[in-house]
Amino acid sequence: MSDNRSHLEEQYTWDLSTIFPTDQAWEEAYADLTKDVEAAADFAGHLLESSQRLLEITTIYMDLSRRLETLYVYAHMKNDQDTTVAYYQELEAKANGLYSKYGQVFSFYEPEFMTLSQDRYETFLQETPELAAYAHYFERLFKQKEHVLSQAEEELLAGASEIFGGASETFGVLDNADIQFPVIKDEEGNDVEITHGNYIRLLESKDREVRKNAYEALYSVYEQFQHTYAKTLQTNVKVQNFKAKVRRFSSAREASLAANFIPESVYDTLLEAVNAHLPLLHRYVKLRQKALGLTDLKMYDLATPLSSDEQQITYEEALAKSEEVLAIFGQDYSDRVKRAFNERWIDVHVNKGKRSGAYSGGSYDTNAFMLLNWQDNLDNLYTLVHETGHSLHSTFTRENQPYVYGDYSLFLAEIASTTNENILTETLLKEATNDKERFAILNNYLDGFRGTVFRQTQFAEFEHAIHLADQNGEVLTSDYLNKLYAELNEKYYGLKKEDNHYIQYEWARIPHFYYNYYVYQYATGFAAASYLAEKIVHGTQEDKDKYLDYLKAGNSDYSLNVIAKAGVDMTTVDYLNAAFKVFEARLNELEELVEKGVHL
Structure with missing residues (x-):
């Protein structure tokens, strides 16, 4: 096995032995689970024989899912810590294969459940009161009734899940393993090969020539492979549109948002609000200049x-x-933060083969582990606070909800993490002792807002446009995608597309376009977090208590209801306008500091 991690001090690595003490223990759990998943095939056709049978099969359905998550998480994180180890690539592939098998075996569950009438369901609840533990889960299923297919059709779709993921996987292999970026000179005149890991650092260089060379070198490769990237993206869009049509949704967007019971108006409201506030982004771009x-x-x-x-x-x-x-959240929160920091939940440092970026992971029965690639700077302090927000959200949810509700929707996923970031910004601004410190913090905040609210909404607008174009028979050639992206980019930043030739290829390198209407949630989440942070820092104890209740709620209610309990109505434009108000106030302050020459 690889020794890419042998130099790391144990305290800076995550302790995955808390999940499985050894790889052998994983292999044994995998073998046991495989048998149990296969045995569950016998349940098909028996779900509604009696109320007791419904309870028994549902309980096993959940239990197998729970064990499968734990298996997957171990394999996935072992692979992420060093992607050059073939053994852990194999474990992750085995876990993915078992997920597919599990999906096929239980493809009977929803179609059979949907034949249950409301009257018979009420009778079942009276006969077997323990079914009430699944009441909200069942209610969500009933609401999706018209989009669930026959058992044979569900089996077909489940069996094709790996094929449907082909475009996304091809993109991943091409983008992470196969393509090679050119070598450029860094600030010291050293030869540096551009990678996904160092590109942003080169783009942040104070030397404009380094920025320009890195940018043009990276995008020249995407220009070279634009037709291949267009094909993988087009195929992915076709998959989403096909699945939506098969399930009787009017569009891929409706299908994706329906999974979290989010009305499409929330998406449209975001696009309208951001477009209305583009003059603020143009002001920030001019201030940068x-x-x-x-x-x-x-x-x-x-x-x-x-x-x-x-x-x-x-x-x-x-x-x-x-x-x-x-500590602003109180003792309960602080105790869990200390555990995360002291009990090796975090894999801290960069090593050869380690997955880039950062995330919070884990499953219902594990710690909420975090992956970092630590650098000693302000950005990484924000990353730590951000991922800790995710991990504490997961921890509170898992401690307070049964497995069936022990997760939270993607729609709510970015709110807890970004609330932490906003509170950090408020704290640092309060503590700043001079204009230079304030300038750095304001710059960091405005860049974060630009990258999350404006940029992710630009992505969301592009994503929706290409799904509609495909639905209307448009062929998503690289020419089509380049033109659309260049025009959107000019609208957002106010920088002429003719003067920024390479930006038209940016769509090709964005993995989130394969996540099926995921990106808009970064923007809505950031705006909601901005709103909540204001309430937590400047509000009452009740505001903090409501926020902690939101962290504990998991999937026990619909997403919009859960966040409404924390004090945010995300069906209106108010929370977005409030976020833009904070952005504008901080932009005003940065403009004043630039006038004073603080940055020089």
């Missing part, structure tokens, strides 16, 4: 920090700061 002293700002100038105050923050300092900032 002024602060950088440029006569012609280009897309490759948007990532470099405006501040010369580059704070070095060690991992230990970040842990201490995070604990201090998150």
Whole structure:
């Protein structure tokens, strides 16, 4: 096996032995679960024989899912910590295969359940009161009734799940394994091969020539392979549109949002609100141009920090700061933060073969582990606070809900993490001792808002447009995608497409376009988090208590109801307007600091 991690100190690695003590234990659990999943095939045709049978089969259905999640999480995280180890690639593939098998075996469940009449269901509840534990789960199923197919059709779809994922997997292999980016010179004149891992760092360079060369080198590769990327994206869009049509939805968007019972108006409201506030983004772009002293700002100038105050923050300092900032939520929250930081929930440092980026993971029966690729800077402090928000949301949910409700919807997933970020910003602004510090924090916040609310909404607008285009018979050639993306980019940033030739290929490198209407939730989540952070920092104890109740709710209610209990009505435009108000206030302040020459 690889020794890419042998140099790491144990305290900075996650402790996956809390899931399975050894790989052998995983193999044994896999073999047992495979047998149990196969045996469950005998339940087909018997779900509604009696109320007791419904309870028994539902309980086994949930139990097998629970065990499968734990198996998958171990294999997935072992693979992520070093993707060069073939053994863990194999474990993850086996876990994925078992998921597919599980889906096929239980493809009978929803079609059979949907034949249950409301009257008979009420009788079942009276006969077997334990079924009440699944009441909200059953209610959600009933609401999806018209979109569930016959058992034979469901089996076909479940059996084709790996084929449906082919375009996305091909994109992943091409983008992460096969394509090679050119070598450029860094600030010190050293040869550096561009990778997904170092591209953003090169784009943040103070040396404009380095930024330009990195940007053009990266996109020249996407230009070269644009037709292949267009084909994988087009195929993925066709898959989503096909599945939506088969399930009797009017569009892929309706199908995706229906999974969380989100009305399409929430998506449209986001697009309208962001488009109405694009003048704020144009102001920020102009401010960047002024602060950088440029006569012609280009897309490759948007990532470099405006501040010369580059704070070095060690991992230990970040842990201490995070604990201090998150203490605002009270003792219960703080106790769990300490556990996460002290009980090896976090894989901290970069190593060869490690998956890039950061995430919070785990399953119902494990710790809410975090993967980082730590660098000593302000951005990484924000990443730590962000992922801790996810992990605490997961922990509170799992502690307070049974397995059936022990997760939360994707729609709510980004809110807890980003609320933490917003509270960190408020704290750092309060503590700033001089204009340079304030400038750095404001710059970080505005860049985060730009990247999350404006950029992800731009992605959401593009994603919806290409699904509608395919639905209307348009062929998603690279020419079509390039033109659409270039026009959208010009609208958002106010920078002429003719002056930014390479940005038209950006769509080709965005993995989120394979996540089926996922990206809009980053923007709605950030805006809701901005709204909540204001209430938590400046509001009452009741506001904090309501927020903690939201963290504990999981899937015990519909997403919009869960977040409404925390005090945010996400069916209106108000929470979005409130977020733009904060953005504008901080933009005003940064403009004043630029006028004073603080950045120089």
